[in-house]
Amino acid sequence: MSYWPNKVVMITGASSGIGRGLAVVLGAKGAQLGLVARRAETLDEVVGEIEAAGGKAVRLAADVQDAGSIVAAADQLRAAFGPIDVMIANAGIGPTRDAAKFSAEEVASVINVNVIGASNSVAAVVPEMVARGQGQLVAISSLAAYRGLPRSAAYCASKAAVSAFFESLRLDLEPRGIDVTIIHPGFIKTSLTAGRDAEMPFLMELDDAVNKMVRAIEKRRKRYSFPWQLATIVRAGMIMPIWMYDRISRANSFRE
Numbered sequence: 001m002s003y004w005p006n007k008v009v010m011i012t013g014a015s016s017g018i019g020r021g022l023a024v025v026l027g028a029k030g031a032q033l034g035l036v037a038r039r040a041e042t043l044d045e046v047v048g049e050i051e052a053a054g055g056k057a058v059r060l061a062a063d064v065q066d067a068g069s070i071v072a073a074a075d076q077l078r079a080a081f082g083p084i085d086v087m088i089a090n091a092g093i094g095p096t097r098d099a100a101k102f103s104a105e106e107v108a109s110v111i112n113v114n115v116i117g118a119s120n121s122v123a124a125v126v127p128e129m130v131a132r133g134q135g136q137l138v139a140i141s142s143l144a145a146y147r148g149l150p151r152s153a154a155y156c157a158s159k160a161a162v163s164a165f166f167e168s169l170r171l172d173l174e175p176r177g178i179d180v181t182i183i184h185p186g187f188i189k190t191s192l193t194a195g196r197d198a199e200m201p202f203l204m205e206l207d208d209a210v211n212k213m214v215r216a217i218e219k220r221r222k223r224y225s226f227p228w229q230l231a232t233i234v235r236a237g238m239i240m241p242i243w244m245y246d247r248i249s250r251a252n253s254f255r256e
């Protein structure tokens with residue numbers, strides 16, 4: 001039997017890119033969705049698309065940086081469809097910045113959205129999951145979590161934090177019946193990567209990437225890094241000596 005029918009799923013960052021793609025696919029598979037993002041009108045379009053295909057979704061306009069608004073969004077979703085079974089912490093930003101033009105404000109903003117936003121999303125669902133002894137937390141991290149990349153200090157730091165954060169949650173929550181799935185995607189065609197001139201090896205179409213992520217969530221994978229070609233290169237980078245890592249990383253900057 002399919003994993004998704006009648007599952008209540010909260011997705012942050014559902015107004016575009018990966019979050020929107022996951023919402024449309026999971027809606028078609030029978031999940032009942034709560035769609036979180038700041039752009040209410042864009043969320044309405046996604047709700048409309050899901051309902052037109054026979055699915056169920058509610059718009060939850062909120063900023064993940066605001067803990068109270070995420071709690072309110074989760075309450076609204078429960079009122080519509082019942083207890084939340086799966087929470088996908090996907091909302092994220094990824095500005096490019098040469099450290100010679102350092103911006104502390106930008107670093108704070110990336111950490112606030114990517115890390116604190118994910119923590120606020122967890123906080124809004126975990127007490128109920130613990131009480132029910134079931135649930136699944138999903139983090140959309142990045143292959144950028146594995147090691148520092150050029151022009152990406154804030155983004156790499158935020159994704160390393162997200163991966164370690166959810167790994168710790170897994171250790172505490174799995175014995176209480178809550179699965180934790182950490183996803184590390186490579187490059188996917190979304191507005192986050194649009195307009196970059198730099199080469200993006202193994203760049204994936206959004207639909208292909210979304211289908212891979214859906215399968216990983218269904219299987220309750222603890223960690224899923226893809227595409228395998230780039231994941232293998234990144235893993236090799238983790239055991240490289242620093243001189244070799246620096247030379248290769250500087251020669252292959254993925255951000256212009």
Ligand SMILES: NC(=O)c1ccc[n+]([C@@H]2O[C@H](COP(=O)([O-])OP(=O)(O)OC[C@H]3O[C@@H](n4cnc5c(N)ncnc54)[C@H](OP(=O)(O)O)[C@@H]3O)[C@@H](O)[C@H]2O)c1
Binds near residue numbers: 016039185192
């Ligand atoms: N694309 C890639 O190559 C790639 C690779 C690895 C990992 N990722 C990760 O995948 C996730 C989604 O990225 P994407 O590529 O789909 O980018 P995207 O198309 O730019 O989507 C980002 C989503 O996050 C939402 N968001 C941003 N700030 C928010 C906030 N403060 N509160 C609530 N929602 C917020 C945006 O909605 P609003 O603007 O409406 O709020 C939007 O729905 C990110 O965490 C990203 O780091 C992407």
